[in-house]
Amino acid sequence: MSNAELQARKNAATPRGVGVMCDFYADRAENAELWDVEGRRFIDFAAGIAVLNTGHRHPKILDAVRAQLDRFTHTAYQIVPYESYVSLAEKINRLSPGTHAKKTAFFTTGAEAVENAIKIARAATGRPGVIAFGGGFHGRTMMGMALTGKVAPYKLGFGPFPGEVFHAPFPNPLHGVSTADSIKAVQGLFKADIDPKRVAAIIFEPVQGEGGFYQAPADFVRAIRAICDEHGILMIADEIQTGFARTGKLFAMQHYDVVPDLMTIAKSLAGGLPLSGVVGRADIMDAAQPGGLGGTYAGNPLATAAAHAVLEIIEEEQLSQRAEVLGQKLKARLETLKAAVPQIADVRGPGSMVAAEFNDPATGAPSPEFTKQVQTRALERGLLLLSCGVYGNVIRFLFPLTIPMNVFDEALDILEEALTAKATATV
Incomplete structure (x- = not known):
């Protein structure tokens, strides 16, 4: 062939x-x-x-998946749960930024994690609005495209997109955009486009992935945290591409001195098997009603087995x-x-x-x-x-x-x- x-x-x-x-x-x-x-x-x-x-x-991942194959491949966690999902959530809660009480829900793709983070934020705040940034990439679903700050090829021919999503420029000194410019633009949205009391969340990538590997400056992350705290807005860090040791820390937000309310994870979480998640403050994560979160394949047992092995490999190696x-x-x-x-x-x-x-x-x-x-x-x-x-x-x-x-x-x-x-x- x-x-x-x-x-x-x-x-x-x-x-x-x-x-x-x-x-x-x-x-x-x-x-x-x-x-x-x-x-x-x-x-x-x-x-x-x-x-x-x-x-x-990786041999450790192969062994973990083979062992799980010999037990069962699927039950749908929402129907018959299993320990590996629970223990993986416990590990992510412990390893993710912040010492506060946390909870984690697992899904299948990065776009699903983003969609569910927005759902959780809206449920927790009772607000519809979301602010994202130019150059950001958050997935190819309808909400993912609405949040993504790049038209070609992701948005061409697919609109209209969900409403109440607004964009500000991401700080990028190489292209003439300072932190002050970005924060001024966010404040400008509050004057021209949406009352901050209607904004549920501000979502950003600590290092933009598809957008060009631009790292969020520390003063920008602090300023976003301050805006969120002032107006009761939730900070969502999209760590789908940055997570699991890629940036020199387990999570990129560990390079900063502020903590997000919610964080999305995926990609290297399960070493090639489809698995994603949302981790965040326990009270916020509990905002959705039972049945409001999930998915047929969410937290698949083969993928959760692989994820346990991934975390062990990152530490051991x-x-x-x-x-x-x-x-x-x-x-x-x-x-x-x-x-x-x-x-x-x-x-x-x-x-x-x-x-x-x-x-x-x-x-x-x-x-x-x-x-x-x-x-x-x-x-x-x-x-x-x-x-x-x-x-x-x-x-x-x-x-x-x-x-x-x-x-x-x-x-x-x-x-x-x-x-x-x-x-x-x-x-």
């Missing part, structure tokens, strides 16, 4: 709306490496879009610390290339949530063209990279935190070749 044959079948059988980046098909994977159906090897710096912080097929080591090594390599690659406008990110942003050196304008060339050249040499950003001019690096150092070094060499080869061809 060839990639070309599979591509033809895919085009005939599946809709174009499911965008697929690669034209080759996975056959097997191990830790940070992936092989296609024709036997070609790739180093995986995408990790299923930040889902595989613990790598492909010290993946938060390793995220710092790997991220610093990557950033140092990129910094040394700035002289040879004038398109590199910025290198940033906490831990291993690292990004490089590319601009046209002649005009200073974002350069999605150069970004695509780097991505293509790297893929030709066996390195899988993802782009992001409102302008499509950012490469984000999402390698497994378990990646062997020799494979990591090989990937950095390929990255340098991709950057310098295209730097000489494109100015």
Whole structure:
């Protein structure tokens, strides 16, 4: 079976709306490496879009899932509950930011977690309004799209969206937006668009994912917390992409000195199995009536088994610390290339949530063209990279935190070749 044959079948059988980046098909994977159906090897710096912080097929996860397979695969937690869901909630409550009483509910996808966080916030406050930020990504469901601050490709042709959702610019000094600008815009919403007493929640990503890996400044997070406290608004931290050691902490909010009321989690929570959750203050989490939260597959027993293993791996293999080591090594390599690659406008990110942003050196304008060339050249040499950003001019690096150092070094060499080869061809 060839990639070309599979591509033809895919085009005939599946809709174009499911965008697929690669034209080759996975056959097997191990830790940070992936092989296609024709036997070609790739180093995986995408990790299923930040889902595989613990790598492909970690033995501890495989063992946990196999053990659960031998017991049962599904009961629907809302019908017949099971201990692994409860004990996982206890662990998340203990490990998440804040010392207050917390509760956790599990779902299946990140978008479900976001939707349910909004439901919980509205139930707890009796208010309809939600404020989100430009460049934020919160999912492809109707509420997820309404909250997402990027039109193409996520919102094209799908409106109208749920009402009472408002956006302010996210602080981004590289693009001329300060914390003061963002907070002024939020305050402006209260003057022009919605009474703050009608706002249930303000939702933001501590580090924007799809938006470009921009980290929320500490003064911005404090200011949002102050606004929430002043007006009785709930702060929701969307940690779907930032969670589980990616930023050098178990959760990105642990980089700040304030605590959110609610937090959404997913992606690397279960090492490749579909699982998400909302964790928050116990009284807020209890606002929804019985039956108001849940889902047929929510908190699936195979996924909860995997999640227990993930948390053990992160602790035993010290993946938060390793995220710092790997991220610093990557950033140092990129910094040394700035002289040879004038398109590199910025290198940033906490831990291993690292990004490089590319601009046209002649005009200073974002350069999605150069970004695509780097991505293509790297893929030709066996390195899988993802782009992001409102302008499509950012490469984000999402390698497994378990990646062997020799494979990591090989990937950095390929990255340098991709950057310098295209730097000489494109100015």
